[in-house]
Amino acid sequence: MVERVIRADRDEWVPVFTGLSVRQSRRLVRVVAGRGGEQTGTGRRCSRPLADWVLLIVVYYRTNLTLRQVALLFGVSKSAAHRVVDHLAPLLALAPAARRHNPDTVLIVDGTLVPVHDRTVTASSKNYRYSVNMQVVIDANTRLAVAVGRPVPGNHNDCTAFRDSGANTACRGAHVMAYGGYQGNRQVIMPYRRPRDGGELPAWQHDLNTVHKLNTVHKRVRARIEHAFAHMKWWNILRNCRRKHDGVQHATRGIALMHNLAIAG
Known part of the structure; x- marks a missing residue:
């Protein structure tokens, strides 16, 4: 049989x-x-x-x-x-970072919205679903996941979620790259943007953005975390999680660990 x-x-x-x-x-x-x-x-x-x-x-x-x-x-x-x-x-689950990183380490952080059925940890988000914002940090060179923050309601912007999720503490000592949504967070590196009052950038900041192509280089490197998200979402639980309470956190960290194993070969 x-x-x-x-x-x-x-x-x-x-x-x-x-x-x-x-x-x-x-x-x-x-x-x-x-x-x-x-x-x-x-x-x-x-x-x-x-x-x-x-x-x-x-x-x-x-x-x-x-x-x-x-x-x-x-x-x-x-x-x-x-x-x-x-x-x-x-x-x-992926073990959290236990010590400060080497000063030469470059990390990339970004958030992704994970739809979750448990309304106690979610909020209506821009994906038109009740979701949580999961902050994920990867190593820019190896592309391995370094840390996953605690879930925060999906209506939190990435700059706030980076702090509230605890992902910022996992980046201690390292250089951290992020996109413009983290504007105002002095811990992260991003291309210079025009001030909110509509004024012009100082000449040296404008030169870095254009002559030294900081925008282009930054986007090319930061795209690595988008590739990591695409790979992590092969595990379909990140597209519609039915787990309650800490379930989405354990799932995301577990998938981050498997992502690392898949990259390491």
Whole structure:
């Protein structure tokens, strides 16, 4: 009889359902195991290998199926799938930056709107949905995700969200690039803009923008975070998240970790 449930030891199923290679999937399992994943939680779910439960979460993030549907794919109950996600999702998340960056480090920050069903953490946003603003920071050279801020209501502009989400503290010591929406935040680097009173830029600022093509170079480098967002949104949960409370934060940080694994190869 052919087994009709997804298991991590079926290597041919891993790329199909997760978008990760088998090697990357195994590295992800080792990360979760190193954070105590083997000892987390109780119940019948522990009768299967940790790799199966990590795979369940990745499939959930990738497909954005309901937990009832994911549970059927793995041959477990909906409540068991729910417990797995609740217990292991925090261990699957990108670890926050713990120390100051090297002064030569260049980071890029930007925000993306993630539609979320939980109205307690969202607000009506410019995408015409109830969303949260997720601030993501990447390394400009390696393109690896460095930090993900706490979710803030989607009606917050990026300059405010950068501060309120805690993403600014994750950038300590580094140079930070951002687009014009972060105007007024002295921590970030952006092309010079005309003053709000309509006056002209000083000559040296105008020269940097035009003669030295600061605008063009800045846009070319900053576009790397747009590419990172495009890749992260392959995981469909970032297009319509049904998780409550900290669920969207764990999901975004988990996807940032998988984004890094995919880049590292």
